[in-house]
Amino acid sequence: MKVNRITANISTNDVAAAQRFYGDVLGLDILMDHGWIATYGSLDTMTIQINFAEQGGADTPTPDLSIEVDDVDAALAAMKAAGFEIVYGPADEVWGVRRFYVRDPFGKLVNILSHL
16 A cells, blocks of 8 residues: 555635645645645645644644645745744754744644755
8 A cells, every 4th residue: 555645634614725824835836726725835846744743742732734845934024924823933953953933814723844
């Protein structure tokens, strides 16, 4: 058996609200859009990862999602410019990541990170 993709599902009454955060700011592609469901990802690569955690590290709450980016500081600047709530960081963590937490349009806690 081979797992090709694992995605988190966010419940919302406004699917289109995801475009600004996930499409415009993070630059993800719309992989599927049926109106009642939209899938964002990368047309270039798919990775498989799911985390189970008691906390988010550094005694922070466990985030709903973790998104690795190539430039965490550029992502932070874009999120701030777009008016999204930064709730933690930026921080260089002892386990080798630079990250921040942000609230997405649905109130979900998102961990945006890059490896140091």
